[in-house]
Amino acid sequence: MTAETDGADPADPTSSALAHFGNEVLIEREALGMSRAEFGKEATCGYDLVIKVEKGQRVPPREFAEACDRVFPHANGRFLRLWPLALKLAYPAWFRGYVELEGKATAVRMFHPQLVPGLVQTEEYARAVLRTSRPANLEDLVTARVERQRILTRDNPARLWLVLNEAVLRNQVGDAAVMRSQLLHLRQLAETPIHRVQIIRDKGQHHGWASPFGLLSFSDGADVTHVDGFPKGYVLADSDDVTAAQDAYDLLKAMAEPPDESAELFDSISKDCYS
Incomplete structure (x- = not known):
């Protein structure tokens, strides 16, 4: 409700x-x-x-x-x-403005340290994530989350650049079947020519960014950044904040493995952890 x-x-x-x-x-x-x-x-x-x-x-x-x-x-x-x-009505009131902006974006950049971002979650992964907070409207939340993904498959789709910590792939959400399906979906995105997926390997040293955040770009107008948080996230349009987010994202991309190596890593982790 x-x-x-x-x-x-x-x-x-x-x-x-x-x-x-x-x-x-x-x-x-x-x-x-x-x-x-x-x-x-x-x-x-x-x-x-x-x-x-x-x-x-x-x-x-x-x-x-x-x-x-x-x-x-x-x-x-x-x-x-x-x-x-x-x-x-399925989106929290504070999130609706971001969803409207996301729907207009021509390019989306996202980083997450612990979970697959909602924009690229499979339906079962999304259901497992959302279920943890025991919402009364679980299926509405799943419907809304999956619907956002149309921006990646529409005519003239938004370009996606995704950077994830390796922990995202190893933190089990749901059962093994859910994870296999989710890793396969990420693999398919990584192999789609207009998208990029990069993984920051776990080398035992934290890289300094603990909060998920993203950037939206548009055909007309300046970029905005979105920062996830609890109990709510927020959109920042101030040029200094956006520049700081762009710089942070560039550094994260530089720390990550090359995009062409992502598919092999998904296959390896799926086999080792979820077979």
């Missing part, structure tokens, strides 16, 4: 964009005389998801909205237009 919906009746279509989306699905489905199970087949999802979306209890994935526009004859793209408003 978010601040916007706290104390509100999720079944009231005026209580939130999510409730409105669900009510519109209910109206259109019943107008067609279609059961929830039948619509679930059209949307390639289960009955449970349909009922939870209609009741304003779950944020639907983008594919659900696309199915609504395809199945309901008078939708005219309405559900895909409504969907981003519903999706916003």
